[in-house]
Amino acid sequence: MAQGRRIKSPEGNPFERGKQVRFQFEGRSLQGYDHEPLAVALMAAGVRVFGRSLKYHRPRGPVCLHGHCSGCLMRVNGVANIRTCETPCRSGMVVERQTGWPSAGLDFFRAVDLLSGERLDHHGMFTASSVLNRIAGYVVRKLSGLGAPPTADPQTPVPISRFSSDAVVIGAGAAGLSAAKTLSGCGHNVVLLEAEEHRGGRLLDGATQNGWERIRDFKEEIESVAGIEIHVKTPALAVYPGDTLQVVAGNEGKTFWISARRLIVCTGTYEQIPLFENNDLPGIFGPRAMDRLVCGYSVVPAEPVLVVGERDATLRLAGRLRELNVTLAGVVTTRTEGDALTSLKRKNVEIFQDRRIVRALGGKWLDRVELAHRSSEQSDLVLDCRACVVEAPPAPAYELAHHAGCRVSFSSQSGYLVQVNDEGQTTHGQIFAAGHIAGSDSVDAAAQSGERAGLACALSLKDDAQVRRRLESMQKG
Amino acid sequence: MGRTIVCRCEDVTVEDLNQAFSEGYRDLESLKRYTGFSTGFCQGKCCTAHAARFLSALKGGDDTVADPIRTRPLLHPTPASHFARAVELLDEESK
Amino acid sequence: MRDRAELVIIGGGIVGLSLAYQLARMGMTDVVVLEQGYLCFGASGRNGGGVRQQWSTEENILLAKQSVRMFRQLSREIGHNIWFRQGGYLFLARNAETAAALEKTVKLQNRMGVGTRIISPAAAARLVAGLHTEGIEACSYNSSDGVLFPWPAVWGMASVARQLGVQINTHTRVTGIDVKGREVVKVVTDRGAVATRRVVNAAGAWSWQIARMAGVELPNKPYRHEILVTEPLKPFLEPMLSDLSNGMYFSQTMRGEILGGISDPDEPSSMETGSSFRFLARMCSSMIRLLPRLSRVKILRQWAGYYDETPDGQPILGRVEPLDGFIQLNGFGGHGFMLAPAIGKIAAEWILRKVDHRIFHTYALSRFKHGETRKENFVIG
Numbered sequence: 001m002a003q004g005r006r007i008k009s010p011e012g013n014p015f016e017r018g019k020q021v022r023f024q025f026e027g028r029s030l031q032g033y034d035h036e037p038l039a040v041a042l043m044a045a046g047v048r049v050f051g052r053s054l055k056y057h058r059p060r061g062p063v064c065l066h067g068h069c070s071g072c073l074m075r076v077n078g079v080a081n082i083r084t085c086e087t088p089c090r091s092g093m094v095v096e097r098q099t100g101w102p103s104a105g106l107d108f109f110r111a112v113d114l115l116s117g118e119r120l121d122h123h124g125m126f127t128a129s130s131v132l133n134r135i136a137g138y139v140v141r142k143l144s145g146l147g148a149p150p151t152a153d154p155q156t157p158v159p160i161s162r163f164s165s166d167a168v169v170i171g172a173g174a175a176g177l178s179a180a181k182t183l184s185g186c187g188h189n190v191v192l193l194e195a196e197e198h199r200g201g202r203l204l205d206g207a208t209q210n211g212w213e214r215i216r217d218f219k220e221e222i223e224s225v226a227g228i229e230i231h232v233k234t235p236a237l238a239v240y241p242g243d244t245l246q247v248v249a250g251n252e253g254k255t256f257w258i259s260a261r262r263l264i265v266c267t268g269t270y271e272q273i274p275l276f277e278n279n280d281l282p283g284i285f286g287p288r289a290m291d292r293l294v295c296g297y298s299v300v301p302a303e304p305v306l307v308v309g310e311r312d313a314t315l316r317l318a319g320r321l322r323e324l325n326v327t328l329a330g331v332v333t334t335r336t337e338g339d340a341l342t343s344l345k346r347k348n349v350e351i352f353q354d355r356r357i358v359r360a361l362g363g364k365w366l367d368r369v370e371l372a373h374r375s376s377e378q379s380d381l382v383l384d385c386r387a388c389v390v391e392a393p394p395a396p397a398y399e400l401a402h403h404a405g406c407r408v409s410f411s412s413q414s415g416y417l418v419q420v421n422d423e424g425q426t427t428h429g430q431i432f433a434a435g436h437i438a439g440s441d442s443v444d445a446a447a448q449s450g451e452r453a454g455l456a457c458a459l460s461l462k463d464d465a466q467v468r469r470r471l472e473s474m475q476k477g
Numbered sequence: 478m479g480r481t482i483v484c485r486c487e488d489v490t491v492e493d494l495n496q497a498f499s500e501g502y503r504d505l506e507s508l509k510r511y512t513g514f515s516t517g518f519c520q521g522k523c524c525t526a527h528a529a530r531f532l533s534a535l536k537g538g539d540d541t542v543a544d545p546i547r548t549r550p551l552l553h554p555t556p557a558s559h560f561a562r563a564v565e566l567l568d569e570e571s572k
Numbered sequence: 573m574r575d576r577a578e579l580v581i582i583g584g585g586i587v588g589l590s591l592a593y594q595l596a597r598m599g600m601t602d603v604v605v606l607e608q609g610y611l612c613f614g615a616s617g618r619n620g621g622g623v624r625q626q627w628s629t630e631e632n633i634l635l636a637k638q639s640v641r642m643f644r645q646l647s648r649e650i651g652h653n654i655w656f657r658q659g660g661y662l663f664l665a666r667n668a669e670t671a672a673a674l675e676k677t678v679k680l681q682n683r684m685g686v687g688t689r690i691i692s693p694a695a696a697a698r699l700v701a702g703l704h705t706e707g708i709e710a711c712s713y714n715s716s717d718g719v720l721f722p723w724p725a726v727w728g729m730a731s732v733a734r735q736l737g738v739q740i741n742t743h744t745r746v747t748g749i750d751v752k753g754r755e756v757v758k759v760v761t762d763r764g765a766v767a768t769r770r771v772v773n774a775a776g777a778w779s780w781q782i783a784r785m786a787g788v789e790l791p792n793k794p795y796r797h798e799i800l801v802t803e804p805l806k807p808f809l810e811p812m813l814s815d816l817s818n819g820m821y822f823s824q825t826m827r828g829e830i831l832g833g834i835s836d837p838d839e840p841s842s843m844e845t846g847s848s849f850r851f852l853a854r855m856c857s858s859m860i861r862l863l864p865r866l867s868r869v870k871i872l873r874q875w876a877g878y879y880d881e882t883p884d885g886q887p888i889l890g891r892v893e894p895l896d897g898f899i900q901l902n903g904f905g906g907h908g909f910m911l912a913p914a915i916g917k918i919a920a921e922w923i924l925r926k927v928d929h930r931i932f933h934t935y936a937l938s939r940f941k942h943g944e945t946r947k948e949n950f951v952i953g
């Protein structure tokens with residue numbers, strides 16, 4: 001089992017790990033750190049297959065590292081389906097894989113995948129005879145389910161904190177932070193909800209290094225403004241429309257039920273893996289996942305790493321990986337110019353131009369990647385790599401706004417965007433949206449749209465000539 | 478078997494989407510139900526946009542076909558014990 | 573779209589499709605089904621898939637019994653697996669009055685050949701590991717009740733009916749019904765009209781609107797009913813559980829999810845299908861009370877659909893005065909899915925071969941005028 005590699009944590013890293021702890025993984029004692037997610041400690045220890053998919057029993061492993069996907073689910077302390085990427089290591093924890101027979105590593109039911117041809121039609125399955133149908137029902141039921149029911153003691157109902165607020169801001173990325181700051185600066189009380197342990201959103205991406213400094217600045221600023229109540233590790237779960245909006249959020253020990261006069265949704269995007277053959281093989285990550293893993297948590301899951309992408313941020317990540325002495329298999333890009341590309345060339349990173357990824361190969365973990373010329377379906381180049389970073393079109397996290405009935409529109413280019421007017425107001429008058437879910441394409445644009453939505457939201461709560469002037473001058477600018 | 482996975486929670490492939498489309502399931506809500514994408518643990522965070530793009534492409538690049546699937550709470554899977562006590566508050570408020 | 577048909581069915585839910593499917597199998601294929609949304613848009617795509625024979629009226633027991641027999645064959649017939657699992661239904665009574673009512677209905681069910689038994693709370697706890705039996709007076713259990721996946725039943729019936737020649741038009745909304753004298757002549761939609769002499773109103777919670785287009789007033793009212801689903805877990809719950817004190821029910825699906833809902837006495841009649849926090853809270857609280865091991869089970873999603881409710885909780889079936897050829901198959905409240913196979917079969921025989929059935933008399937609309945209603949008091953959710 002090839003181990004992941006731990007590297008030194010750089011200065012100023014908000015993800016600095018704490019003291020060593022030991023936890024149990026399927027009878028072995030493994031080492032992790034305080035504040036380090038289990039998924040990261042497991043990858044560092046060389047655990048690669050985290051589970052198996054339900055239908056074809058294909059190997060699954062962490063993908064997004066931001067608490068969105070289902071790749072890293074395991075059984076923790078007797079409870080199934082815990083996202084190990086957002087569960088910090090604690091001493092004495094008992095962690096197990098929950099799918100696959102006899103184990104997730106060696107799963108005989110993988111045969112389903114290998115033998116079932118192009119498609120396994122679960123609708124027509126076992127309908128040839130009624131007797132067969134009943135027997136199949138019995139067997140299939142035994143195989144169903146993600147993990148066994150909880151064996152931990154029943155949990156006493158979690159206390160609920162019920163209160164009202166002028167405004168709730170969801171998401172503490174660049175947009176949410178500046179929206180909250182602006183609103184409270186205008187004299188309104190604000191509750192800021194953040195799903196992750198750290199605020200910052202994209203500012204936490206290590207490859208854009210000034211992000212970390214900006215978070216520190218923001219943090220100081222925010223802490224200096226009165227009237228913002230911040231809850232981290234507290235994802236908003238639902239927005240129920242009504243005379244006043246009902247926002248429900250929760251963390252491990254408490255549920256929040258907030259009546260909000262206004263809401264600003266700044267939930268950013270979900271990172272996706274693009275569509276190519278075997279795109280689900282463990283070892284394939286999006287740029288932000290790899291960034292978090294290497295730059296944030298200081299663990300290199302496997303090497304060499306191939307980076308595939310066009311965006312500046314992706315190319316910068318490749319450069320950053322090189323600086324951190326991560327072995328690169330190269331960079332695949334259609335870009336021909338730009339600072340990020342020049343700097344990669346200067347660092348002697350091999351560039352594969354005009355190609356795209358058509359297929360990933362490997363058993364339980366990525367082994368190699370096949371590339372084809374842009375204009376062709378046929379692969380003409382095979383690269384050995386044990387990890388691959390590949391970017392995909394965006395998928396904004398529009399759901400919460402949509403719960404409340406805000407109109408959302410689709411375009412192939414941007415995914416689902418929450419419709420907003422010039423001031424960030426959605427089609428639901430009491431709800432505003434800012435940042436990537438409203439179409440911003442950079443951290444700076446997101447911060448600006450957050451400020452604008454904050455001002456417009458403040459104005460809608462209370463008319464104020466000064467605020468109006470600020471908003472107007474922003475619109476002109 | 479080489480597969481292009483659209484929805485990794487539920488193992489829905491590009492072939493599944495094509496097949497469903499050819500059987501006449503040509504709107505996103507039907508495609509979702511017939512193939513199962515977006516019904517998994519992540520509730521579509523990692524697949525809905527892919528499926529929408531795919532449908533739009535199948536319809537010759539018509540983005541209007543991909544009106545969003547009706548979004549429902551919860552955004553993240555959360556234990557039942559986190560909501561049970563709201564009943565006490567509901568009772569108080571109705572008094 | 574065809575511009576004329578022998579019969580037009582309004583509503584592509586399980587009731588309308590079950591009728592279309594049976595008619596087609598009996599040879600009548602000059603039939604057009606009109607559905608405003610996608611298949612599964614209405615209650616038939618939003619329900620819990622519960623199938624039980626524990627009812628308090630003879631008609632419902634008969635229909636449910638026949639439907640169970642049909643569901644056992646349906647996957648094969650329609651080439652779509654509905655994953656019908658007969659894990660039983662367990663009703664729980666929390667006071668003496670409900671317990672007595674349970675006993676009475678069980679006697680009726682037994683007389684009609686359904687093997688329901690009254691069992692003690694201790695026996696119930698042996699069926700359901702971890703059941704919290706405090707406060708439970710008595711239980712009734714029938715092992716041949718069960719749960720299924722509704723969607724494939726809808727798709728399968730539609731696809732067979734289509735193969736046989738029925739035309740099913742989705743995304744086609746009925747906007748009017750033309751009537752001449754005592755006769756229906758035409759159904760108008762947003763995508764054209766269909767001339768016909770016979771129309772079936774199987775529009776579920778929208779049935780009152782459709783009836784009004786033909787000048788008929790139905791007493792049906794739509795009510796939102798909410799439901800939720802949890803993460804899928806390995807099988808640990810055999811029967812559907814239903815708490816009669818608050819109308820809460822849940823079962824484990826073939827995929828392993830816990831799926832269930834609860835009635836809300838304060839829910840007003842409306843055409844609202846949003847989700848509410850009130851439902852989430854009430855459901856979580858009562859499911860944990862009954863089965864504390866669910867406390868750590870994660871809720872994945874909540875949604876809502878309509879119940880199409882009549883004043884006595886029974887459907888409206890058959891002809892209405894003064895129109896010939898305007899047939900009602902609606903008002904199924906929270907149990908139309910489980911009765912649909914039998915309803916489709918009986919209605920098809922009645923329409924095509926004029927085979928009469930008692931349900932067209934007991935459940936005729938005219939019963940409300942004549943005061944001949946008998947309430948089904950075993951309505952859950």
Ligand SMILES: Cc1cc2nc3c(=O)[nH]c(=O)nc-3n(C[C@H](O)[C@H](O)[C@H](O)COP(=O)(O)OP(=O)(O)OC[C@H]3O[C@@H](n4cnc5c(N)ncnc54)[C@H](O)[C@@H]3O)c2cc1C
Pocket residue numbers: 582583584585586587588606607608609612613614615616617618619620621622623744745746747774775776777778779782797798799833876877878879901902904905906907908909910911
């Ligand atoms: C949450 C929930 C849980 C339930 N649980 C169960 C259960 O466990 N077991 C059970 O047996 N039943 C259950 N039910 C009830 C069951 O789902 C319904 O009784 C059954 O589906 C009714 O079928 P239907 O075909 O009459 O109505 P629907 O499925 O609602 O079909 C009617 C169709 O008519 C269409 N329509 C309406 N107006 C127009 C128009 N103008 N033009 C064209 N088309 C139109 C609608 O779009 C709709 O698709 C439940 C219902 C809900 C909401």
Ligand code: FES
Pocket residue numbers: 070483484485486487514515516517518519520521522523524525
């Ligand atoms: S990837 Fe489709 S539901 Fe999770």
